[in-house]
Amino acid sequence: MEKQQKLELKLARRIIKGLLRKHGIPNAQPGESQWDAALAALRAEGVKVPEKMSMRGRRPFCVRAALMLAPPTREPKPAKPKVQMNAPRIDTSTLTIEGVSVMSKEFLSTYAWRRVRMLALKLHGARCMCCGASPATGAVMNVDHIKPRKLFPHLALDVANLQVLCHECNHGKGNWDDTDWRPDDRLDPVQSDHMKSIRNLE
Numbered sequence: 001m002e003k004q005q006k007l008e009l010k011l012a013r014r015i016i017k018g019l020l021r022k023h024g025i026p027n028a029q030p031g032e033s034q035w036d037a038a039l040a041a042l043r044a045e046g047v048k049v050p051e052k053m054s055m056r057g058r059r060p061f062c063v064r065a066a067l068m069l070a071p072p073t074r075e076p077k078p079a080k081p082k083v084q085m086n087a088p089r090i091d092t093s094t095l096t097i098e099g100v101s102v103m104s105k106e107f108l109s110t111y112a113w114r115r116v117r118m119l120a121l122k123l124h125g126a127r128c129m130c131c132g133a134s135p136a137t138g139a140v141m142n143v144d145h146i147k148p149r150k151l152f153p154h155l156a157l158d159v160a161n162l163q164v165l166c167h168e169c170n171h172g173k174g175n176w177d178d179t180d181w182r183p184d185d186r187l188d189p190v191q192s193d194h195m196k197s198i199r200n201l202e
Helices: 003-023 034-044 055-069 105-109 111-124 167-173 194-198
Strands: 141-145 162-166
Touching: 003 034, 003 055, 034 055, 105 111, 111 141, 111 162, 141 167, 162 167
Parallel strands: none
Antiparallel strands: 141 162
16 A cells, blocks of 8 residues: 555544544444444435445545545645844954943943834834733833843844833843744844944944
8 A cells, every 4th residue: 555545544544533423423343344334424424425335345435535524734834034133243242332331231221222222112013022011001111132132242233133022021031031022924124224333333
């Protein structure tokens, strides 16, 4: 038996087993063929079964009929391109913005960060991408670095590395997690203009 035929037989047996359970039909009794029970299950499902059928013809009929009852197979969705966040290699130990290290708390007070933060809010909206909280529900919104700033300082001003989280989710995420909570159908972010100037930072 070819591989395809084996797969079809296996699927048919699974479908018939489900029909037997659905209609409360017991499995083949001693002295009966397993295909007798299968024919009874197919009849109960509304399949037109010939009154007379040879023993040899029962199995192929049951297999064909069961496969016709199988749900249509879904074609796999094409894989969506992943957002590329690769940035030029730079010396992160001296990476500063407006004279402030991107790994420091003072970085969050720079105009460069506040500008790209606003871009992220305009792109994604002021709603937590993890739990759905918003200012309307009393939540304080944060713009989070998906890849933590302290581990990937060269992505500190890359809007493609930002997502909107509420304070609680952002605090829980911390620097140990890099889960991307943005929806799968988001538009691929364009590399921020800040990345052009970040190469020449001192």
